Amino acid sequence: MSTRIPRNATKVFYATESTTRTKPDGEVIRCAGREQRSTTFREARRFLDDLGVPGSVTVWTERSNRTDAYADRRADGTWTALDRLTGTWEPLPETKEGQS
Known part of the structure; x- marks a missing residue:
């Protein structure tokens, strides 16, 4: 399950x-x-969904050379993402089969 x-x-x-x-x-x-x-959020999301576990996704960007919070997966399988403009966590829509 590793990505180059x-x-x-x-x-x-x-x-x-x-x-x-x-x-x-x-x-x-x-x-x-x-x-x-991962190089995409889709791959990171699929990794946690396939495991079926709670977790988080952070993102590192070359421009800022920082790692920041991006999204969280709860134990019930729901996802929330950080809205950078408001600083609040908002629910992410469910993915359709084959789109994860």
Whole structure:
């Protein structure tokens, strides 16, 4: 499930599975699980959907050389994306079969 990222890519999407662990004192912490780098959001979204797990997608851009939040997948399979203009998380539409 790995994707070859071209050396001259200007944008890279990181899909990361969210998992939880319980510390010896009983505290539950959130940590990262499997991860995939993709050249498109569609590939990153498909990775988490195929796993059927909650997770997040971040995007790195060459221009700013920063990694920013892009979208989240909840445990129930719904997606939300960050609207950069308003700073709010908004639901993403469901993908149709074959379009993911």
